Amino acid sequence: MTETRASARPGDPEEVLGRLGSSWTWMLGAALASLVPGILLLVWPDATLQVVAVLFGLYLLVTGAFRFVAVFGQERGERVPGLLTAVLYVLAGVLCMRNPLQTIAALSVIVGIVWLVSGLLTAYAALATPGLPHRGVLLGTALLGIVAGIVVLALPSESAVALTRLLGLWLVLLGMMELAVAFAWRSAQRRLTPGG
Numbered sequence: 001m002t003e004t005r006a007s008a009r010p011g012d013p014e015e016v017l018g019r020l021g022s023s024w025t026w027m028l029g030a031a032l033a034s035l036v037p038g039i040l041l042l043v044w045p046d047a048t049l050q051v052v053a054v055l056f057g058l059y060l061l062v063t064g065a066f067r068f069v070a071v072f073g074q075e076r077g078e079r080v081p082g083l084l085t086a087v088l089y090v091l092a093g094v095l096c097m098r099n100p101l102q103t104i105a106a107l108s109v110i111v112g113i114v115w116l117v118s119g120l121l122t123a124y125a126a127l128a129t130p131g132l133p134h135r136g137v138l139l140g141t142a143l144l145g146i147v148a149g150i151v152v153l154a155l156p157s158e159s160a161v162a163l164t165r166l167l168g169l170w171l172v173l174l175g176m177m178e179l180a181v182a183f184a185w186r187s188a189q190r191r192l193t194p195g196g
Contacts (some may be wrong), residue, residue, distance in 0.1 A: 019073075020069055020072075020073075022070075022073030022074075023073075024182050024183070024185045024186035025182075026066070026069065026070065026073075027070070027178065027181060027182035027185055028179070028182040028183075029066060030063065030066035030067070030070065030178055030182075031175050031176075031178030031179040031181075031182050032175070033059065033062045033063050033066055033175075034059065034063065034171050034172075034174045034175035034178055035171065035172060035175025035176065035178075035179070036175075037055050037056070037058070037059040037168075037171055038167070038168045038169070038170070038171025038172035038173075038174070038175055039168070039172060040055060040168075041055060041164050041165070041167050041168030041171065042165065042168035042169065042172060044164075045161050045164050045165055045168070046161060047160070047164055048160065049102075049103075049104060049107065049160040049163075052107070052160055052163065052164050052167065053096045053097075053099075053102060053107055054096070054097065056096050056107070056111065056167060057092075057093045057094075057095075057096030057097035058093070058097070059093075059171065060089045060090070060092045060093030060096060060114065061089070061090060061093035061094070061097070063089050063093075064086045064087070064088075064089030064090035064093060065086075065090075067082060067085055067086040067089060068082075068083070068086035068090075070082065071083050071086060074129075078125065078128075078129050081121040081122070081124050081125040081128075082121075082125065084121055085117075085118050085121045085122065088114060088117055088118060088121075089114065089118070092110050092113070092114045095110055096110060104159065104160055104163060107163065108152050108153075108163060109153070111149075111152050111163070111167065112148075112149045112150075112151075112152035112153035113149065113153070114149070115145045115146070115148045115149030115152065115170070116145070116146055116149025116150060116153065117149070118145050118149075119141075119142045119143065119144070119145025119146035119147075119148075119149060120142070120146060122138060122141060122142035122145065123139060123142035123143070123146070125138070126138040126139050126142060127139075137177055137180060137181050137184075138181075140177060141174060141177050141178070144170070144173060144174065144177070145174075148166070148170045151166075152166065
């Protein structure tokens, strides 16, 4: 337990959020928040742009909430990239939900910016945090986001079907990587627990 968390009072909201955000079940929930909409988009490629915008907006809002809580599982000095990413996800989610009848170009720009900035912030956090477990998986996730963001921004989708498939594929890949991190985290916690 870190010095920061050790000095917190029991029942302190920061302490509660810290325990929740660093639990493997919270990480599992975040992985499912990516995986489920990704699968829905892949099995429903003919969804209208309105449905795609609402699904993606819900994904962004839920993921932003998961990332916000997960930030409290980190040291205070390491929280800034995670907080910025959480705020970015929530703002983009609100944009998608507020105007689901937007054009394919507008949705592509929102998606591209979220993936690119989120990938850059994740890469920074992975490289700047000393002794970070699973650094390779986080860097892989960051690289995936950066590449996806660049592709969407450089070649905006010309149809809702193309954007839906790209969104679905990326969310499924991201969800699977997050699942791997969650189960690796559970395994590490069990090794550190006496009698685990």
